[in-house]
Amino acid sequence: MSYFIDTHCHLHDREFFTENQAEAMLKTAKSRGVEQIVCIGTSHEDSLNAKDFAKLHKDIFWTYGIHPESSNNYNIKCEKSNKLIAIGEIGLDYHYSGYNRSAQIKLFEQMLQLSIDLGLPCSFHVRDALPDFFAVIKNFSNIKPSVLHSFSDSKENLEYALSHGFYIGINGLATFANLSCYKDLTSDFIDRCVLETDAPFLTPYPNRGKINEPGNIADIARWLSHKLGVSEAKVAEKTTKNARKIFHIPNPKSAESSARAELS
């Protein structure tokens, strides 16, 4: 059995999932090998909801983030906390007209500083804004190795991101959107990516049209396995290892085995 980590989803968000739905989806996720899940905050309040949800489930972790779309109205208040594994999602999003570039950059800089103050990696949301993203981040020297979530930019920018130490979050978008950045990937890409669903969004093939859920990580893993020509077991092993390294998510198996060793 392969074990996966969903490194980016919104299962705690009651705007999208009822409590019962979320619990049922957690069961499905387990049955499909998704062992641990990261719930991503998009505002102060939403991050605290993610925190509360993580408190109820030992295999759920949370992040504190303020989405760039909230750059006109937000408050930031975050301290080190149990199961808080990253700052995110944070970044820049120039996709829809009417965005406020300077307000987004100001918020992004504050959130980057927060990640440095807390010594945490980031989950970045960047859309149609990579040049500004790279320009801003250059001014911060102590950022932990972090993930560019839902990467869909050019091949050239993918190469740039990889050569500058970023990890890439692969989700359902890759399975249906025929993105040019994922053409001609070589098998060593497996050392530089993590899996994510971004549930409820971006449902992967073959479940397009349904609400997305963490269990669908298995479908994204299958796509990546075909794409890179490596086994699904290898995809699971490597992406889980990468997620543990970046986000310091504990391995429940080794915790169990070390507890057993202490008892014997």
Ligand SMILES: [Zn+2]
């Ligand atoms: Zn998201």
